[in-house]
Amino acid sequence: MNREADIFLPAEKGYVVLDVESQGYVRFCPIEISAVRFAPDGQCLDAYSSLVRPRVARVSRYVSDLTGITTDMVRRAPLPREVIGSLRDFIGDSVIVGHAVAENDLPIIDHFCQELYHARLENVYVDTFYWAQALFPALGTGHYNLKALAEHFVIDAQTFHRAEADCRTTARLYQILHDAAQRLPDAERIQVLHDFAHKNDPKKPIRKSAKGTAKKTSGNVIDYNSLPVFEAGDEKAAVIHLWHARKQICAEVRFAGSVPDAADKFMDRHRECLWQAYLPNLRVADNISLPVLTQLWKILRAQGCRLYRRSDVRFEGLEAHEAKKEGAAKNRSCRRKRKTEPSIAACTGSD
Template sequence: MYAIVDIETTGGFAGKSRITEIAAYIHDGEKVIDEFQTLVNPQQVVPGYITGLTGITQEMVDSAPTFSEIAEKFNSLLQDKVFVAHNVHFDYSFIKKAFEQEGYLFVNKKLCTVRLSRQVYPNQRSYSLGNLCESLKIPIENRHRAAGDAKATTILFEKILEENPDAVRNALKRNSKETTLPPNLPKQEFLALPEQPGVYYFLDEKSNVIYVGKAVNIKKRITSHFSGTSKNGRNQYIRNEVHHIDYQLTGNELVALVLESQEIKRLWPKYNRSQKYISNQWGIYIYEDREGYKRFNVSKKIKGVPPIIDFNSHADGFHYLMGVMKEFELCPKLCGIQKVTGECYDVKLGNCKGACCGEESVESYNSRLEEAIKSFDNDDRSLAILGEGRNEDEQTLIVIEKGAYLGFGFYDREQPFSSLEEAKLLIDLHKPTVEINNYLNSYINSADAKVVELK
């Protein structure tokens, strides 16, 4: 038994928007045996553009029942039915969310008539409901109203059942991805994805890159984007727009992080939010107090006053300063770590020499602080960072010249290099980003880093 459903809503994401209309046709595989139609009071404002699209006004829904009032009846109708819709994830996510808010568990099997149509009617100009119905000569009345669209979807589903019942049976198999994949993504494209580290690209119908991501396991990560009811509005929009997936293997996670950052800066995909901000807006500043002690402070950058060292966030600067404080035995209070009156808490613990309460001289404390400042200087070594390649005969190579990231590449394990100039011939040159520098600095300072100094 099937429940062929269409809904209208106040917006495109189930986490924020609400249902304004529902229609469902119950189908036994041969004919419609029951139906359900109603406007729904969303208990929120119906935007003007939604009214323009659907014709559903605020006045129409204000007098309609809430979902709470129809939930029991609608749930009984859908029990043990396969949930069918055109772009099923959209309708299913709203219905599931609405039921969850009323305390119902909703876990029906799903079928997507977009994906089924792609199998049964290949090479169509478009698989939107309107264009598909026009192409297949399916009558569609009251477009963008739940009953009209649900009725057209029902006729489409009947045609699919008649022409290729195996497509429906196969889609309902336990291991089939047809019910979870985005409506416009070819299944074979998904099945061909590697389970290796790399960077992946979501492309829209015009092959524009709309999102770039990195993964230790590309296939597993992409599956997580589309499995279940997304609680992320961005994933919902990506799901509806993605038509193809491309990828580049990187051999290891560090190179994936580096390449992802480069690609986001190069392509500027519309659904990538991270790394789309002005970096290094925080810094560590130094000043002298009335007693002559030099103090550190993590602060937002001050126009015209360069900091000793800068960071993406307050947290980055704070954690960096914590490490410097411990290494050089500086006072937590004079570093701005502890906001206390009087002596810092570390005096009694023996971790502070007492500059905060006059027990350590100005000269002694400031001398140690100056040594700490010298450690702020960037590492000016030239380094090769080695990593696992895309196959067992290959390694990755990231080159840093005098503290500056140059680029990365892949080379044969049997092709040794012994100098900076030789290493540079094995890589593609790229511009550094703040994020890349952070990734590399963190890796170089890790216990398991594979780093070779170059001359």
């Protein structure tokens, strides 16, 4: 079984970036496999790449349009057993880096290792998909595929959905994520590594409130309305005020003393929130997301700040945000169920 490592390990030992293009509708059916070896500083050292003859008669039109790989290209390609043997020799015991590698690439390689060699692929791996979400949560759902991240970080990619090109793009993405993790303040880096170490822990149970409605106990949901209202005299105070504007959540953070360096650096990294420093001790965001607010919350507490609300007015935006997502998911489920259930008339027919 593969063991997942943190973002810092490959940069210490060097690594191999792995990517597999496959015939999507058939399980364990690769059509191209590539691996590129990099030194700890990101310098390319060697590469292995090969088309693979699939166990289907033809490559689907969708896959050909997506990858540019056609049936003619793979008809005389090496069989999986030939490619997997060379790949195992190339990778050796190196750390593997890949984008969504645990979900897409490693299971395919591991399947053939067990089938051909009766041994599992035991290499340690790092998944850039996870670390992109962990380090840049404000990008939002749908912005963590390799192409979207390459565009966001201005990575000059030759093409997408070709194995070797994706390996090189993933390597550049890894370096960017590693550098971002290195720049984190100590308290925030510890928190990120703690979250990684416990990401597969069982989720906390959902308990019921006095009214009988389900209430999440996870620490990721900010209980803003439980904060005490600020009263002058606390030099460690960080007074938070939230409000709605143009269907967005805005945030104001006013510090009784100076702004902690960790908080300023965090805000500088999340410029998509449009942070502004109107006063030396005042920071305002015109469009903040729940994940960013959650991280800021943790950073302020780690820096010894005591959190307050500015006024006694409740803010329902965070709870409404979670309820809206749950309601939308429930509506989609109901619509799918109605589409799949046959009508009474269709079931009974006419005699």
